Amino acid sequence: MITTTQAQQYDIVVPHCCLLGEGPVWDEQTGSICWIDLLNGRIHEYTHAANLFRTLPVNDLIGAVALCENGDFIAGLKEGLMIVNRNNGTTRLLQHPEAHLPQNRYNDGKCDPMGRFWIGSTSLNNTVKAGNLYTLNNDLTCAIAIKGVTMSNGMAWSPDNKTFYYIDTPTFEVAAFDYDIETGQISNKRIAFTIPRTEGLPDGMTIDSEGMLWIAHWDGWQVARWNPDSGRKLFSFRLPAAFITSCTFGGDELQDLYITSACAGLSEKQHEEQPLAGSLFVIRNCGFKGMKPAIFRYP
Template sequence: MFTTTETRPCEVVVPHCCLLGEGPVWDEKTGSICWVDILNGRIHEYQPAGNSHRTHQVDSLVGAVAICENGDFIAGLREGLSFVGRSSGRTKLLHHPEAHLPQNRYNDGKCDPEGRFLIGSTALNHKKQAGNLYRLDHDLRCTTQLQGVTMSNGMAWSPDGRTFYYIDTPTFEVAVFDYDTKTGRIGPKRSAFPIPQKEGLPDGMTIDSEGMLWIAHWDGWQVARWNPETGEKLFSFRLPVAFVTSCTFGGETLQDLYITSASIGLKEKQHDEQPLAGSLFVIKNSGFQGMRPGVFRHSKQASS
């Protein structure tokens, strides 16, 4: 039996603290966990089996990455949606749907179960409803999914792929949409459930094999498991840092829970109290199992 809140031994994956760590994604093919440091323009990857940590410096704000079929990254860079060569480091611009919005940057992104890439945006000055959500299809066409969001964040799909969960952080709610797996189109927005403000701002999100949502809570010191049907908070892992940003399952059996965090905005005293802020954490053998991560599939050859 699990208690409502549990302080489990969470390991620091690598001795490195990000300014704004985000977007962890498990690469099944290489057995690696990848994540970004948005403001420092770095893509990190760590291979547990070989205890190998690599950093890709892209010299651009990088909101999120996903893994492509060929092993490269698809990324939301300041300059637009781009391929990033995993070996070469070269970038190839695909689309920049917000070229006319220089005050915006791309934020959280993820692949759906069919291999499309969804990524949202937010204003650098936190202007309300200045962001959008986009879908990059197999033919590399880019389509607007949502408009007028403030801080586009957590995304997850139900185990059958027909329901899409989405977080616009300042709303303190999880939104839900019907999802057309054949086209990637979403239906009308509904509210799945509200998040009490005492829990901390809802940030990145993933889903487990039982269809329960795992949400990282900014300024909440926790990753919490929520029932999307009832809105009930089922369980949480307490963390030694306040700014918990996102989470995903990884490992051979998808039972290791990887968690990103941030150190941005902490005052000196807070840094002293949270020396691990900005770390990537893992809770091994968490007792829960995730879903297989989506991989970006495209029909056009576009080498990076």
């Protein structure tokens, strides 16, 4: 397998490090990049044109956010799936499908092309297959899409809206499903490809306009571009942090690649060696373009 690692210059978006940065989301209406600090319970937002960095505390573990039509956030908090007012941080509960499982929390989440919110769960105690993947529909009903996952992570929909890709991190596998855009149903699971363990654990994921998957590799120092049809690693961007957590495209033409990272779990020596761990990185004009970000649609 021939791959290329590129040392293209990255920028630090803001001089701030998260404990566990995750879930970057591009807001094309405001030209802002939003991301979370999962452990500190904060939503961060940076607007480049105004050079404005804002932090919205939600006072709870937060696994993921997505944008709503009115500009607010839909978020997976420890205490449920909630609307977060973007101005003042107040929350409104929509659903809590795991209220009966206090040992779980919500993890990665994303909107599908029809504006449904997909959100996975994981055990606080690392219990194997204790989590599930849920779909929060446009009418606010909630259903299980995949049962029995361990660490629900990366999600992406193919450009033709026919395939759903999904990562359960400890499996090192990227699964593919047939996806029905009208109903939101997934079927015909197969393993698109398996990540070699030497690459680091597969974490968050996005997809580009050519249908190639971009995967953040926890303990892999990289975000890598993979061909889901052949399973071939096309190349990677190396970064100055071991724990790379997620990525998304942003910018006026979705030409910039935003990448989150974490510093939680590093030893004192590792902190000294990785002073930028926990930063939000951006590779401007990365050479590829992303898909238009989907937003949550509800009554």
